[in-house]
Amino acid sequence: MNPAPTIGVIALSGELDIGRRAEMQEALRLPAAHGAMLIDLSAVVYADSSILAELLRFRAEADRRQVRLALLITSRQLSRLVEYAGLSEAFAIFDARGAALSYLGETPA
Amino acid sequence: MNRQSMRSFALTGVVLVLIIPTVIAGGLLERRYVARAFAAAEDLRIARTTAFSALRFQLDEETGIRGYAATHDRVFLQPYTEALAAMGPTLEQISDQVTKLHTGGGPLVSDAAATNATWLRTVARPLLDPRTANLNAVERRGKTLVDHFRLDIAQLDDLSRRRQTEVDVEAQSAIDRIVLLMLGTAIVIVLIAAAAGFQQSRLAARLEDQRLRAEADERSNLQLRAAYQTEKRIADTLQGAFVQRPLPSHTTLRFSATYVPASEESKVGGDWYDAVELPEQRVLFSLGDVEGHGIEAAVTMNRTRQALISAALIELDPAAVLARVNDELLTDEARMVTAVVGYADATSYEFVYATAGHPPPVLLEPGRAARLLVCGGLPLGITPDAVYTVRRVQSVPGALLVLYTDGAVEHSRDVLDGESVLLAAIAAAAAEQPVADLAAKIHEGIFAGRPVGDDVAILTIGFGIGDLGRRSGGAVAKRVA
């Protein structure tokens, strides 16, 4: 019997550009504990396509382990970046924390 | 209601508010004058009548007394007694009247009263007394006194008549003033009406003016629309002319081209290709892409082509040609143009070219894989500081130079993918024998029935009669210049 899924949160902030690639890779590791993950990017003020590559890698891993994934994006620049890259449909993206959490299903751990 | 109308209405209101009470007051005042004048005239008439009745009484008294004196018949005393009774009050009445009516006859009334009193004393009493002798002298004295009385009354009447004339004149003046007032009011009203009428006609004129202006606007709209239709026809004609310009049929250089606009309805677009024979076995070639679609892009495209050909007649260097065209296009604010322009030399298998922000030309030489040539430069019409570089390529017989617009490579997920599709299509088309309609075959090879997203123009220039199909190995016949 599976335990009730809990939601893990990974938060990133500031300007996520090529200079912080290693940090993004380090942060975006899929922990074993949770059945759902919220990537909180609400404190990100700028991002380039480095984050997109890392998010796609992360998503591939989450899909493999059947972990539900949601992104929280409030920055206009970041949401336009996702649009321009044609990845708007590739993720479940929310601009409010509550909506993201109810999508993911349970209260956070 | 605009401010002008409100102002004149307010003004009219003020004028009316001032005038009407004045007219009414004036009218009432004058009416009082007239009423008084009429009353005075009536009173004067009465006064004159009263004065004459006083005279009649005096005469009745005299007649009565003389009759009695002659006959001693008491019946003659009756008129005397009656007149005597009436005389006193009548004289008082006359006195009041002349005072009220300001005739100035006061002294005359007093004199008449005194005369009557004297006659009563010195004529009537003696004649009534039977002991009186010398009746003739008394009667003679009586006659004198009565004449005097008559004179008084006559003078009183004169005064009354004079006063009456004065009153008439006053009344007439008052009436005249009323008439004048009414006339004046009428004139003012007429002026106000005229002003209002004038105002109305000014308003009407302004509305008419507006109507004319609206009509003029409508006409200019129609003219603009007509001009637009004309421009569209011109653009269509130009585009038609463009498509129909024949490619040179040359002994050593072979050309083929295709132009497929993005959509059926917009048969005009911003892409073009040109190949023009020049003296000394040279051919000018160009291909380009105006930003956007439709008629406006077509118009800019034609301008650019014309400028390019004109510049090519002056300059021998394709980079200089682009510089001239850039200068010309800088005035066209909105549109950006990418282009390749160059000269091909039929005898030496050499060509020079320059690019302005355009995708790289493809060169397919026998024995080599198709490759992208160096490109660069900023698009035309962006900045006066743009720098264009001439590239020189010494090629070989059998080489194929392919120029294209970005619609040929930007149809797929990324440009890289688009480029490899293009290169493959060129290689495949060139391998077919015979080499005809090469450009169309390349287009087919890229799109293979897929929908075309953007306008696509392709121009191919084949050098020499060599065999383009042999891609690997094989001796290449060197042509001696």
Place this chain on the structure above:
Amino acid sequence: MTGQSELRINRRARGDAARPLRHALSAFMKAKEVEPDSVDDIVTAVGEALANAIEHAYSDGDNGKVELFARLDAGGTVVIEVSDQGAFIERGQRQGRGYGLQIVRRIARWVSIDTSSGTTVSMIFDAPDAESFRDVKAPNLER
């Protein structure tokens, strides 16, 4: 905006070089009163070009310079060039499989990569000031 204005700035091609160059460009455009949404989009595109230059220059082990040049003209157009002197790389390798250049093409009116001497990514953007912003069409997201 009056006349033409230029910005030219460079840094050693390291991971932390992109940020100061982006900030300089952003400040430059804001000072010229370019409309904020356009500034955001342009910085996004140029950020990709910078990341591309830095990534390839750095990976070559050759920490040459990465240079940003911007020219803004009075008509509301800006030409931006990001160049590095990385060793000659096939154009194909340079474009890579990442999203960088796709993003640039979505935002810019025109992009070109010149690998004849080092690599220069040239881009042209609309950079309207606030008053003329309403006349500018939104970036073409369907392309």
